[in-house]
Amino acid sequence: MSFSRYINLHLIINHLINFIQKCHVNVFVCDCFSKINRMHQRNSNSNNKEKEIVILRSKGNVLRAAVKTDFPCCLIEKDEILKIQFINNNGNASTEQKPTIDDTSKPETLVTFYIHTTGGQKKKLLMKNRNLRLKVEDVCVYAFKEEDCITALKRDGRFIDYIFQKYCALSEMDSETIYEMSIPAEHLHQKHFQVIVISDIDLPDSQNALGITKTESDSTLELRTKPKVQNFFREEYDKSVQSFSKVRKVKEIMRLSESVCQIRVEGSAPVKATGFLLFGKFILTNAHVIKNFDPFTWKIHDPIKAAFGFEQKSDKGNVTVVSVKDTFAARHQGTEEGNHFDFALLELNGEIPETFPRLLKSYAKDNCTATGEVCIVGHPNSEVKKIDPCFIIGRGKRQKVEIEHVSENIKFYHIMTQQSMKEKWSFSKNQMTYNSCFFHGSSGSPVFDRKCRLIGIHTGGFAYRGEGKIRSVMEYAYAMQPILDKIKTLAEDKNRTDILEYLNDTNNYLNMTQKDQEMADVSGSQIEL
Missing domain, CATH: 2.40.10.120 (Thrombin, subunit H)
Structure with a gap:
């Protein structure tokens, strides 16, 4: 990814207001919102103060994926346009516009991945704000490479607590690969997932299956679906x-x-x-x-x-x-x-x-x-x-x-x-x-x-x-x-x-x-x- 010194924010309010806001790469998207907020408040035809801001990316592996207002600007691609919209908040999602991490000066330590806003068969509703699922198909999540997926999703704040309380996993879209949610985020970079429920039994305190491998981190910790796992066992045993x-x-x-x-x-x-x-x-x-x-x-x-x-x-x-x-x-x-x-x-x-x-x-x-x-x-x-x-x-x-x-x-x-x-x-x-x-x-x-x-x-x-x-x-x-x-x-x-x-x-x-x-x-x- 090549980084520019600014990003282009394309604001859309009632399909009328469009402008470019210049922001430094070492800040967050919400730091560039001063002009947006002033124009937003002057717009008498909208009452968006308590609404959730939805920011749609125009680039990346998954187009039109929504990022949060605390998304690091260093992860925005050169000349990328961000389309900003407002949706009704049903009261569960936060409307705060403030950073959740302190330092984004080292983009090489960060990764991004994509989550479908609709879950698998056992749990369709994943987002705290149900209107978000109706508005966008995917969200873009950022994470530090060494932290696990659960930490990143909790910091993101848009997902319901259910997926952290049950035995869930990430199913990669268009492939047969399933990842445990305790996997280090570096293995998820630029991949597209759907959250699936393996079991609705309550987990004790961890997303790690049994806690045996919670300190294992020296390889790609991915799980193949049953046919592939069975082949793995069969080939090795033979x-x-x-x-x-x-x-x-x-x-x-x-x-x-x-x-x-x-x-x-x-x-x-x-x-x-x-x-x-x-x-x-x-x-x-x-x-x-x-x-x-x-x-x-x-x-x-x-x-x-x-x-x-x-x-x-x-x-x-x-x-x-x-x-x-x-x-x-x-x-x-x-x-x-x-x-x-x-x-x-x-x-x-x-x-x-x-x-x-x-x-x-x-x-x-x-x-x-x-x-x-x-x-x-x-x-x-x-x-x-x-x-x-x-x-x-x-x-x-x-x-x-x-x-x-x-x-x-x-x-x-x-x-x-x-x-x-x-x-x-x-x-x-x-x-x-x-x-x-x-x-x-x-x-x-x-x-x-x-x-x-x-x-x-x-x-x-x-x-x-x-x-x-x-x-x-x-x-x-x-x-x-x-x-x-x-x-x-x-x-x-x-x-x-x-x-x-x-x-x-x-x-x-x-x-x-x-x-x-x-x-x-x-x-x-x-x-x-």
Whole structure:
């Protein structure tokens, strides 16, 4: 857009008065109204003092879109004519003519987008002044790039409160793209939308679907309609299955799965989960699995056993069951510097065959970034060992998945919001997300990338109960490197030299060069955790 030092205001009152008012680009349209107001007041044939001013643009992607009187002059195009009209105010819309922001000296920080004055099927009336919908088809809204759409629409002041209280979205005109209203405004620039109602259920305080992705802002956060979303899932899932269906990959995963065990917590409230041999006689699982312990001494009050080879219920003879020592070797559950931890390192009492792989040997120290495809090995639903190939949901795609899940399960929306507020659903920087069929019993499962490298520990999901069964928006794991760093710190504090020997010996980690050569046939882009 090229900016002139003035704008041409073409005033129309009763189709009689026309003139040009010269205004500086760093002011607002209402600052140029002194001459308009004087002429307006002298016009004895009109009584427009309490009427709403409608300013129609002659340029832009949507012609004749109405702007407010606080519209920044720097966004008016060179030689653009503004046609000013007056409409009756039904009492809901403001007639004030004053700026709502302080600074417009940097037009590069501002964007504009267009909203149809008639909403979708569930809510036709969007404007506070119903006469505005009868007079113009579209309004032009300005916003700062970094602020969300809701903030811009509230500042605009022409829209009814309903669209901020219900689960609404922006449907781009002439396309199949739907945007959540919490999206940063920079992604809406020069686009034309209709407001649609996804659900008329009251939102708590935010337009963000569940609050999970409210801090996500590092990509275009747009939602495709169902056919396109379904294609996205289908294509990504097919690639995941294809990657792990190669015979050599399957064999490697099967070999590594020998280290995966079922954690059996006995006692008055028995629990079953998953763990895996990390190094030596130490197995890693989730801290939340074991609840009955002394937080000061780390002494575990319930007996625990690890069952290796539980792959068929009728074949118990091939299951190796080993008891676990009654004190944590290391444990941490909480958040530090943006990383969330939920791990427990347990030490086995008995000997484990050396043929069982230690998965630290499958971890490339400081060099494991999650790729598109991952594979989880564990004991979901406390059953026999299973494998689930799935794909990482990158940071930029999490909001798509969240909104799509809500729209497909809208009858559970109230339950989801209650659960999200109760558990304070959010993301940490060491968290990777995916869609998996692994639920209860699979906590503590190892997560492998497309090169069969250990990258994380499966921990849980954003779950809720609906119609008698557990449902989940998405599942997640925590990356290995922060966990290993924390184990090392705890081992130093506890003077566990045996653990430190394993962690400090580079021979216990994956030889990257060798592994990369073995897996060189696999290619693909990396997705940041």
